[in-house]
Amino acid sequence: MRDARHTQRDDETQFRWSHTPQGRRSSAAPQLAALLAVLLTLATGLAVAATAAPQVVAGSAPVAVLALPPATSAAPAAAPAPATSATRLRIPSIGVDAAFVPIDVDGAGVLVPPSTTDVAGWFVRGAAPAQPGPAIVAGHIDSYQGPGVFFRLHEVAVGAVLEVETSAGPPARYQVVSVTTLLKSEFPTEQVYGPTPAPELRLITCGGSFDHTDRRYLSNVIVAAVLV
Amino acid sequence: MISIRRVRSLLLVTCLALLGAGVLGSGVALAAPATPAYVRLAHLSPDTPNVDVYVDSLSDRARSFVVPGVGYGAVSAYRPLPAGEYVISMRAAGAPASSTPVISTTVDAQAGGAYTIAGVGPAATLGLSVLTDRLAIPTAGKASVRVINAAVTVPSADIGPAGKPAWARGVKFGSQTDYVDVGLGQWVCEVSSDGRSVTQLALDLKSNSVYTVLLLDKGSGLQAQLYTDSTGSSVVPVGSVETGFGGTASDSSPLLSLGTAAAAAMLVATACALLGRVRSRRAGR
Numbered sequence: 001m002r003d004a005r006h007t008q009r010d011d012e013t014q015f016r017w018s019h020t021p022q023g024r025r026s027s028a029a030p031q032l033a034a035l036l037a038v039l040l041t042l043a044t045g046l047a048v049a050a051t052a053a054p055q056v057v058a059g060s061a062p063v064a065v066l067a068l069p070p071a072t073s074a075a076p077a078a079a080p081a082p083a084t085s086a087t088r089l090r091i092p093s094i095g096v097d098a099a100f101v102p103i104d105v106d107g108a109g110v111l112v113p114p115s116t117t118d119v120a121g122w123f124v125r126g127a128a129p130a131q132p133g134p135a136i137v138a139g140h141i142d143s144y145q146g147p148g149v150f151f152r153l154h155e156v157a158v159g160a161v162l163e164v165e166t167s168a169g170p171p172a173r174y175q176v177v178s179v180t181t182l183l184k185s186e187f188p189t190e191q192v193y194g195p196t197p198a199p200e201l202r203l204i205t206c207g208g209s210f211d212h213t214d215r216r217y218l219s220n221v222i223v224a225a226v227l228v
Numbered sequence: 229m230i231s232i233r234r235v236r237s238l239l240l241v242t243c244l245a246l247l248g249a250g251v252l253g254s255g256v257a258l259a260a261p262a263t264p265a266y267v268r269l270a271h272l273s274p275d276t277p278n279v280d281v282y283v284d285s286l287s288d289r290a291r292s293f294v295v296p297g298v299g300y301g302a303v304s305a306y307r308p309l310p311a312g313e314y315v316i317s318m319r320a321a322g323a324p325a326s327s328t329p330v331i332s333t334t335v336d337a338q339a340g341g342a343y344t345i346a347g348v349g350p351a352a353t354l355g356l357s358v359l360t361d362r363l364a365i366p367t368a369g370k371a372s373v374r375v376i377n378a379a380v381t382v383p384s385a386d387i388g389p390a391g392k393p394a395w396a397r398g399v400k401f402g403s404q405t406d407y408v409d410v411g412l413g414q415w416v417c418e419v420s421s422d423g424r425s426v427t428q429l430a431l432d433l434k435s436n437s438v439y440t441v442l443l444l445d446k447g448s449g450l451q452a453q454l455y456t457d458s459t460g461s462s463v464v465p466v467g468s469v470e471t472g473f474g475g476t477a478s479d480s481s482p483l484l485s486l487g488t489a490a491a492a493a494m495l496v497a498t499a500c501a502l503l504g505r506v507r508s509r510r511a512g513r
Contacts, residue, residue: 210477
């Protein structure tokens with residue numbers, strides 16, 4: 001089921017992108033710039049490929065080991081890695097450069113987005129930056145007046161790289177692997193919050209049509225990314 | 229003169245060609261980003277010497293790789309791979325890549341799936357088992373745990389919290405259980421055989437997480453290890469996320485837009501008809 005969803009997600013992504021409006025581009029310059037950007041990305045990708053290819057799979061250590069005799073003390077399971085907090089989100093390809101604020105669920109268990117629309121919310125019960133599991137980020141598409149931090153999130157391309165700056169150490173870099181717009185009534189809880197074997201990231205905002213009666217968007221835009 | 233349009237299309241063709249070359253020629257996910265499949269490799273056959281594990285992509289040889297010198301008890305980290313079919317082969321450590329593998333199998337790695345591929349059983353009847361690792365959210369308040377018995381010294385193992393009913397019974401050497409949902413928190417997990425305690429393992433199970441308990445021969449005894457297969461958010465939020473106030477939403481409802489489009493179409497049609505009439509009148513003069 002999960003696999004089917006993912007396939008569907010990729011299809012939807014292609015569908016979305018094959019229908020991206022081109023009308024706004026009035027001169028050749030932006031297109032040439034975009035092509036150059038593609039070339040540059042490609043070159044970087046190949047360079048990274050060259051350095052990364054010879055790597056072998058690193059052995060992973062079990063989180064707990066206790067051999068006979070049981071009297072010998074071993075480290076108890078899963079000493080959690082020191083928590084580094086996310087401080088800033090950068091998605092250069094869609095002009096996002098925003099501070100993080102912590103977000104959490106309310107009493108009813110619903111994820112509460114940031115109270116302002118110019119910051120990104122980091123779900124405190126999701127994965128920490130670069131740690132295994134899905135890190136969850138929610139941000140507004142707009143305010144009552146105008147665009148919010150994720151106004152252009154639906155435009156982000158599969159393959160785009162984004163950076164999460166942290167309170168300590170280098171930024172965590174993730175690469176977009178899917179962009180999905182789904183009705184809120186079909187929110188893919190399993191795909192967004194479910195267990196993953198490695199560090200991943202989900203960016204969530206609103207999209208689709210706006211219900212003027214209920215003053216809410218009917219869909220969520222969900223971007224999935226993996227650590228690179 | 230070459231028009232800008234032509235330069236643009238030339239550039240586009242060049243880019244696409246390069247992009248194609250990149251996709252075919254490079255070995256990492258960066259060149260062709262898509263939802264990956266996760267694969268990890270394990271050597272779980274106690275009397276099989278070290279092996280070189282070959283992972284060959286059927287769709288793109290450039291994505292193939294080798295993990296050399298894998299010994300009994302080794303479990304790799306998960307590696308993200310482009311979804312697709314892979315042939316996994318084991319050769320004796322140091323054997324030429326052209327030699328016939330000791331064993332091989334094909335894996336259809338699905339996007340968003342996770343797999344453990346392990347050499348299992350005694351060397352004489354070495355098998356390669358492809359385990360699909362669970363990535364589903366466990367029942368609320370539970371964690372998912374599976375047991376793999378790779379210890380020939382314990383031909384049949386019972387595993388569960390000390391002094392309580394076992395989570396898994398009679399797990400044979402060379403086999404594994406399905407995942408079962410068990411209580412969260414700290415457990416002293418006991419491995420027993422024929423009612424006799426063999427070893428204990430301290431567990432600390434987190435919510436929305438999936439684990440494998442691995443039983444290995446260690447010296448003359450048994451070692452139990454806990455691996456975290458995957459982990460999700462410690463709390464799973466309910467439903468969707470309200471992340472918009474509508475300040476940039478168009479003011480027209482879908483029905484209105486349809487109406488607008490229809491009106492516009494009629495206007496255009498009328499204008500064309502009028503223009504046509506004017507022209508034909510002029511021509512008639």
